[in-house]
Amino acid sequence: MTLCFEHRLDGRDTDRCVKSIAPNLLDPERPVIPIPMQTREELLHMMKTADAAHILIDGGIFHFNALFTDVATCPAARVYYMRTPDLMAVARLGVFMKDHGVDLKPVRGEDFAALIQQAQYPERHRRWLDRWTSNQRPFKGLLDGRTKNTVVDQGIWLSSNGGCLVCGQPTDRMATSSFIGGNGVMLGLQLCADHEAEAKASPSLMHYVAQSAKVPPPAFAENVEELTxxxxxxxxxxxxxxxxxxxxxxxxxxxxxxxxxxxxxxxxxxxxxxxxxxxxxxxxxxxxxxxxxxxxxxxxxxxxxxxxxxxxxxxxxxxxxxxxxxxxxxxxxxxxxxxxxxxxxxxxxx
Structure with a gap:
């Protein structure tokens, strides 16, 4: 998240990054992924492109929510929020948002449940889990083999729900890249044929993913050297x-x-x-x-x-x-x- 904010990704692109790591965040019992914001500026940034921005009052706590409700590739809605029981803090934050063009309306718990399609979540999560398990099975098989036979000890699967991570086009192709130091990390994702060809022209798969997301590659990928x-x-x-x-x-x-x-x-x-x-x-x-x-x-x-x-x-x-x-x-x-x-x-x- 910090990297997304530092490089001025808009709220939609930031949420897209969050959805790519959703398998690490999803809970079959919780139909929304809560993501706390550290500053009011971060929250404002997310509210500007959110599907819904509102104040939810629950148990005497005021939740300022930027809600993203697209569940086509991630079964749970994402809520970027700040919360406080302090009425003065509520007033200050409300004024700040209004001064920056975001007029927040209060919502009730049942309205919030409808926004996140809570009733349909168990079935939605089940269907998603079946697809995700099927899509990442080849990667898991490769990762299991690599962890048993090489220095690789962890893997990162960037989920795109059976579609190309860049354009969303359905694909059954898998691209992987490994970073070897004292230990190894293997990255896996899905790309269509065209974007796979583009990725091969990049210094590494991680560079290509970062470029597509409009952020710099992580430090461990930035310092990659090709050995003679x-x-x-x-x-x-x-x-x-x-x-x-x-x-x-x-x-x-x-x-x-x-x-x-x-x-x-x-x-x-x-x-x-x-x-x-x-x-x-x-x-x-x-x-x-x-x-x-x-x-x-x-x-x-x-x-x-x-x-x-x-x-x-x-x-x-x-x-x-x-x-x-x-x-x-x-x-x-x-x-x-x-x-x-x-x-x-x-x-x-x-």
Missing amino acids: AQEIVALSCVAIRDQLDCAIEKVDGTTITAVRPSGFRLILRQDSPMHYAYNIQDRDGKPLSRIDSADHHAVDYGPDHVHRDLSRKKKNEVESSFTYGFAVADLTAIRSLVEHAEAAATRHGP
């Missing part, structure tokens, strides 16, 4: 040395060969996020397992996939790996693969 191949190799060497207890045996271009205390080898080739492979070999150089990006297997989230067993009988058994092609981000999956191979070798003996 040499930097990727250097960072990967440090990560697998320190976090996977490996000795770096050699580096050949974008391929790193590292050795575990067990004698097992990791051979990591990172030509690009679309062209990479992580290979696990035993002490004798026999291939045991692999993660790679070759687009020749049908997997739910691909083309990135994992061969957990490269024996003749099982080498074509694959599943989505959820990896990025950047070893620093994919350490969880790599560790799981090599530790599984080492454990299997221990069970079977020399």
